[in-house]
Amino acid sequence: MSVMQDNRIFIVRSGKGAISLGQKCTISLRISNDFGFVQNAKIVIYKQGCGTPRELNMSYERTKGNLSFFNATVTFDEIGVYYYAISLNLNGNNLWIKKNPQNCLPCITTENFPFWRITACEKEFKVSDWGKGGIIYHIFVDRFGRDYSIPIVKNLPPIVDRILHENWDELPIWMPDENGEVKNNDFFAGNLKGIQKRLKYLKSLGVTIIYLSPVCESQSNHRYDTGDYENIDPYIGSNGDLKNLCDAAHKIGMKVILDVVFNHTGNYSRYFNADGRYVDSIGAYQGTDSPYYNWYKKWKGMFSYWWDFKNLPVTEPTNKEWQYFLFSADGVIDKWFKLGIDGLRLDVADELPDFFLKKIKEAVLRNKKDSFIIGEVWENAATKEKDGHPRNYLLGHSLDTVMNYPWTDAILRYVRFGDSEKFKSKVWEIINDYPQEAVFSVMNALSTHDITRAMTTLQGEGIEQNREWVWDVPNFGNPRENRQWQYNNDKLEGNNYKEAKKKFKIATIIQYFLPGNVSIFYGDEVGLYGYKDPFNRKTYPWNHRDKDLLKFFRTLGKIRTKYEFLKEADFRFISLNEEILAFERTSSENSMYVVVNRSKNTHKIEMPEVIQRGKIIFSINYNTGIIDPYGAIIVLAKWTKGSY
Numbered sequence: 001m002s003v004m005q006d007n008r009i010f011i012v013r014s015g016k017g018a019i020s021l022g023q024k025c026t027i028s029l030r031i032s033n034d035f036g037f038v039q040n041a042k043i044v045i046y047k048q049g050c051g052t053p054r055e056l057n058m059s060y061e062r063t064k065g066n067l068s069f070f071n072a073t074v075t076f077d078e079i080g081v082y083y084y085a086i087s088l089n090l091n092g093n094n095l096w097i098k099k100n101p102q103n104c105l106p107c108i109t110t111e112n113f114p115f116w117r118i119t120a121c122e123k124e125f126k127v128s129d130w131g132k133g134g135i136i137y138h139i140f141v142d143r144f145g146r147d148y149s150i151p152i153v154k155n156l157p158p159i160v161d162r163i164l165h166e167n168w169d170e171l172p173i174w175m176p177d178e179n180g181e182v183k184n185n186d187f188f189a190g191n192l193k194g195i196q197k198r199l200k201y202l203k204s205l206g207v208t209i210i211y212l213s214p215v216c217e218s219q220s221n222h223r224y225d226t227g228d229y230e231n232i233d234p235y236i237g238s239n240g241d242l243k244n245l246c247d248a249a250h251k252i253g254m255k256v257i258l259d260v261v262f263n264h265t266g267n268y269s270r271y272f273n274a275d276g277r278y279v280d281s282i283g284a285y286q287g288t289d290s291p292y293y294n295w296y297k298k299w300k301g302m303f304s305y306w307w308d309f310k311n312l313p314v315t316e317p318t319n320k321e322w323q324y325f326l327f328s329a330d331g332v333i334d335k336w337f338k339l340g341i342d343g344l345r346l347d348v349a350d351e352l353p354d355f356f357l358k359k360i361k362e363a364v365l366r367n368k369k370d371s372f373i374i375g376e377v378w379e380n381a382a383t384k385e386k387d388g389h390p391r392n393y394l395l396g397h398s399l400d401t402v403m404n405y406p407w408t409d410a411i412l413r414y415v416r417f418g419d420s421e422k423f424k425s426k427v428w429e430i431i432n433d434y435p436q437e438a439v440f441s442v443m444n445a446l447s448t449h450d451i452t453r454a455m456t457t458l459q460g461e462g463i464e465q466n467r468e469w470v471w472d473v474p475n476f477g478n479p480r481e482n483r484q485w486q487y488n489n490d491k492l493e494g495n496n497y498k499e500a501k502k503k504f505k506i507a508t509i510i511q512y513f514l515p516g517n518v519s520i521f522y523g524d525e526v527g528l529y530g531y532k533d534p535f536n537r538k539t540y541p542w543n544h545r546d547k548d549l550l551k552f553f554r555t556l557g558k559i560r561t562k563y564e565f566l567k568e569a570d571f572r573f574i575s576l577n578e579e580i581l582a583f584e585r586t587s588s589e590n591s592m593y594v595v596v597n598r599s600k601n602t603h604k605i606e607m608p609e610v611i612q613r614g615k616i617i618f619s620i621n622y623n624t625g626i627i628d629p630y631g632a633i634i635v636l637a638k639w640t641k642g643s644y
Contacts, residue, residue, distance in 0.1 A: 008032035009097060009106045010067070011086070011116070016570075018119035018382070018395070018435040021076055025118065029058060029070040029086055029097065035108065036091040041070045045084040048383065049390040058086070076120035079395040081383050081433070083115035104425060119382050121435040122396025130255055131343070131372035131400055132440040133567030134208035135557060136519040140449050141213050141236055142187055142221045143172075143539045144522045145194035152189050153234040158268070158277035159219060159227065161185050162235075169543065172221075172534035174487055176479045184220040188539050192232070192241040196248050205525060206557025209255045209372075209517070211345055213449065215242065218266055222449070222537075224347060225266030225311050227278075229325075229332045239339060246340025257343040257372060258336060262326060262360070263351050264305075264312040271295060272313050284313070295322040306348075317356040327363040337367035349375030349399060350384055350391065357398035374443055375399040380406060382433040394438055401441040404516060405469075406430060408445055412457050413470040415507040415598045418578035431515070431571060440568050442516035446507055447524050453536045454507060455529035459500035461489045462531075473531050486531040500529065502630040505552060505620065506596050509632050512556045513585060513594045515571050525553040559618060559634070565590045579603065580627075593635040597621070600629045611635050 010030035019025050029041055038060075046053035058070040076082065086097040090108070097106050098113035107113070152164060163173065163186040173186040195210070202210065214223035217233045232239050246256045267274040271292040273283020284292045285303070297304040297314045306312040315322055326332045333344075344364060349357065357375075364371045377384060381394040381402040393399045410426035413419045431439055446454035452471035457463055462474050462485070476482055492500050504524075512518050522528075523538070527546035530536045560566065565587040574582035579599035585592045593611045597603055605627050614637030621631030 008034065009108070011097070011106050013116075013118070016436060017432055017439060018121045019076070020123040020125070021079065021120055022123060023075065025074045025076075027058075027072055027074060027084070029088075030067045031070075031097075033063070033066050033068060038068060038070070039089040039092070041086055041088040043072050043074065043084055044087050045074065045082055047078070048081040048083065049385070049388075055087070074118070076118075079120050079122060079392055079397075080390060082118045082120060084118065085115040117383070117433060119395070119433050119435070121394075125396035125435050125437055127400045127437040127441045128370040128372050129567075130208065130370065132437070132517070133515075133560075133564075134517050135206045135560060136209040136211050136443060136517050137202050137205065137207040138211045138445065138448065138519055138521045139195060139213060140190075140222070140522060140537055141192070141195070141215060142190045142223075143537055144190045145198050145540060145542070146188065146190050147193035147197055150191055150193055150237065156234060158270075158279065159217065159234070160277065161219075162187055164189060168539050169541065172537060174483050174534050176483065180479060182479060184222055184534075187221050187235055189235045190539070191235065192237040192245050196241075196245045199248055199252060199254070202254065203252055204554055204557075205520065206554070206561045207254060207520075208561070209257060209342075210249055211257050211374075211519070212259060214259045214261060214347075219268045219311070220266075222533075224261050225264075225268070226261050227266050227269040230335060242341075243339040246342075250340070255342040255372070256340065257345055257374070258341050259345045259347060260336075261347040262315065262356075263348045264314045267311045267313055291321070294319050295325075306351075317353050323356075323359060327359050329366075331363065333360070333363040334367060337364070337371075342368060343372035343374070345374045345376065346399070347376050349393065349402070350377045350381075350386065353386075354392055354397065357393050361398045372441070373398070373400045375402045377402040378405045380429060380433060381438075394434065396435070399438075401434075401438045401443065401516075403448070403519075404430065404442040404444050407442075407514065407516075408448075408451070409470050411507050411510050412446065412454060413465065414581070415503050415510070416458050416463065416470065417465045418598065419465065420576050420578050420581075423581075424573065424576055427514070427571075427573075439515050443519050444511050444514060444516045445519035445521060446504075446511055447521035447536065448519075449521070449533070449537060451536070452532055453521070453528060453530050454524060455492060455497075455500045455504050455527065456490075456531055458503040458507065459492060459496055460529070460531070471532075486535055490530055490535050492529050497527075501527070501546070501549060503598070504549075506598050506630055506632060508553070508556065509594065509596055509634075510581065512560055513566070513583075513592065513634070515569070515585075518560065520553070526550050555618065563590070563592065563636070566592065574608075580605070589638060591637040593637065594632070595627060595634075596632040597627045597630060602626060602628050605633075607635065611637050613637065 012028040014026040041058040043056040044053050056072045058072040061069040061071050095108050098109055100107040165188045176182050215232050215236050216226045217228040217231050218225050249256050265271050270278040270281040272285050273281055274285045282290045284290045284296050297316045304314040306314050384391045406426045410423045414423040457471045523540045527549050569585035569587045572584050580603055582595040614635040617636050618634040621628035622633045
């Protein structure tokens with residue numbers, strides 16, 4: 001049940017989050033008689049992308065105390081996002097009950113205030129159990145770990161122009177070259193065997209899913225510019241090495257998902273072949289005789305490039321040959337699943353059309369019925385539009401879930417700046433808008449390869465509250481100045497490091513106990529920090545780890561894996577202000593109560609009676625009702641009789 005109220009107006013909606021097609025949804029209005037006489041009330045509702053509203057009469061039910069009750073039942077036969085408000089005749093005047101943009105509570109108005117939302121999803125929407133409520137470990141493959149017994153391949157045509165770091169602990173090349181170009185062609189040669197050797201380490205963190213950045217043969221260290229979809233990059237290893245990694249991970253209860261890029265390829269790929277490096281291939285760049293020429297988008301006869309990056313030509317999703325290459329039996333997706341992977345993370349998923357995403361889903365399910373697909377979508381994935389058209393990829397047709405950047409921003413913004421309103425609104429927005437299965441499987445990260453690492457966001461210079469994303473850094477207008485500033489400020493030392501770690505622990509506790517999957521970006525758990533690329537992509541510091549932080553992560557990992565009810569537990573706020581956050585996760589039998597203090601002040605906390613009878617399973621800076629600066633407590637309670 002969802003309740004919106006201002007003490008004199010209550011809007012009550014049955015169900016939680018998105019509702020399934022055909023499911024009845026009751027919307028109730030409870031309004032104080034102090035306002036006067038309600039002659040009639042109607043729900044006005046319209047679908048996103050379709051401006052024609054429909055009206056549903058609300059029937060008067062009863063008066064109880066000083067409140068009059070009105071109800072209406074809504075059902076949906078098309079997936080999508082629907083917007084609704086209440087139109088009423090009050091004391092002979094035509095008015096609205098809408099959402100007050102200042103506090104998100106219902107109010108009587110004639111202003112152009114927002115409507116509320118309901119998301120309708122497919123009835124069959126179900127995510128594999130292993131994709132819910134786990135711990136994802138996100139590995140940028142070049143920078144996590146190298147097995148030094150594997151010699152580096154020296155002879156690399158058609159892949160040339162690589163710079164190999166001899167010292168694992170040195171900084172990546174960060175300054176643009178003399179032409180102002182950032183080539184990302186320096187490598188530390190982290191490889192698949194290096195990951196396999198460290199599976200026990202990942203297991204000690206409670207990891208259930210290993211998420212690998214792209215592994216296909218590519219020109220760059222990030223490998224988002226695919227050169228050959230059918231072969232592992234030689235610096236990483238071989239196709240057989242991927243199979244061995246998957247087999248070894250499966251034996252100790254972990255799944256493996258691959259980051260894949262279907263929106264574009266590299267310009268130095270065998271398919272585009274901009275400078276003819278692939279001597280055995282005629283690429284699209286080389287003319288219309290190429291079998292790959294129609295794989296790529298054109299604009300006024302010219303190739304299209306993703307965000308105008310000339311190394312990333314955009315593919316044409318409607319092209320049948322391109323589709324066949326990816327989706328056919330023994331196509332690219334089949335090949336990777338035969339090597340043992342369990343799912344995909346789709347790069348720039350929101351730039352792939354819905355029909356194309358459906359084809360990905362069909363190919364994945366053909367290989368693995370209990371697969372898992374995460375999409376890269378930065379904003380609210382339920383309300384996202386493309387070229388003015390709503391996207392339906394999170395409503396049962398293609399994606400299982402998405403990366404949850406709205407929560408990443410909200411957590412970091414709350415812990416650094418105390419922005420409780422943003423935190424509360426974003427948490428409820430995702431829980432209310434997404435299908436429940438997607439909420440339980442959403443990817444909750446504090447750092448990724450695309451944003452400033454959490455430790456720096458929480459304490460570093462240049463981070464400001466008023467930017468679109470809290471991790472954004474100063475922009476001086478050109479890459480050289482931007483990177484020079486980041487290099488100059490890329491340090492957390494002494495008290496700054498200690499403060500960053502205190503805040504990071506609080507942010508991590510919040511992250512670990514919200515609904516969804518926890519995602520650890522490699523090295524966060526041992527104190528890695530840094531601004532954006534390449535400072536957030538340093539090598540894992542195997543020789544100088546923060547062991548206290550590592551112990552903290554291992555402890556939280558044990559709690560997450562031990563209490564399986566968290567996978568599908570309900571969420572509710574207990575209290576929230578600029579300094580203290582308390583929330584609860586509940587199932588039919590269990591309750592977990594989490595309180596954190598993000599401030600430098602000491603607070604006394606009052607716990608509900610049922611929680612007082614519970615068992616403290618974790619605490620920092622806490623002593624019998626007193627929570628000190630950067631303190632936290634986690635309490636487990638039972639709703640039914642029994643031992644803990």
